[in-house]
Amino acid sequence: MSKIKNFLSDFDDYELAFFAKFKLNTYLKNSQENIEKILFKRGLTKYRIEQLIKNNPKSKLADGKERCPRCYSDKIRNDKVELTNTSSGFGLSDKIATYDGMIGKATYKDEIICNVCGFWLKDPNEEKPKSLKTNLFRGIMTIIIGFFRG
Ligand SMILES: [Zn+2]
Structure with missing residues (x-):
């Protein structure tokens, strides 16, 4: 379990929001519960997740890095x-x-x-x-x- 915790600790709130929306349901139920605990600790409610996705400031970045066209992360x-x-x-x-x-x-x-x-x-x-x-x-x-x- 610490593996996913380490993985997610590297994410900023915006990345975590996209992760919650698009990837959470690809995990097994057990892992999902653990991830939800992490989201809760970071204050990411369903409402906050939607807000973060809507207002993602990275969509306006032009730093030449290769970025994901959906969440704009460079990870x-x-x-x-x-x-x-x-x-x-x-x-x-x-x-x-x-x-x-x-x-x-x-x-x-x-x-x-x-x-x-x-x-x-x-x-x-x-x-x-x-x-x-x-x-x-x-x-x-x-x-x-x-x-x-x-
Ligand atoms: Zn992405």
Whole structure:
């Protein structure tokens, strides 16, 4: 538990507000309760969270740092990932990646994720978790297909 506490102690109130709004529900219930305790200690009520998000002063910063377009934090994680999604792309760079893949040379692209709110800035392998709506639709389709197949 101290891990998440350490992680969050590095966040300012604005970052914590975005974290609470967009990432809190991705944690297990146990962790959520612990995070809520931290939010409470920092005085982040639901109302205050909304206010902080609305008035985020970082949205006006122009310091040249790479920032998350949603929460404007510069706490973003950049991982070099081996490009696996070479078959479905249409752009020229994707074609080159496919060619490189064919001759056994791995292509690396940047996978960039916001550490604060979980926003995916770049998702070269389309690993971003699909939205609940998509999952729900897929689930329903699987049931329907299963029904017709008997
Ligand atoms: Zn963000």
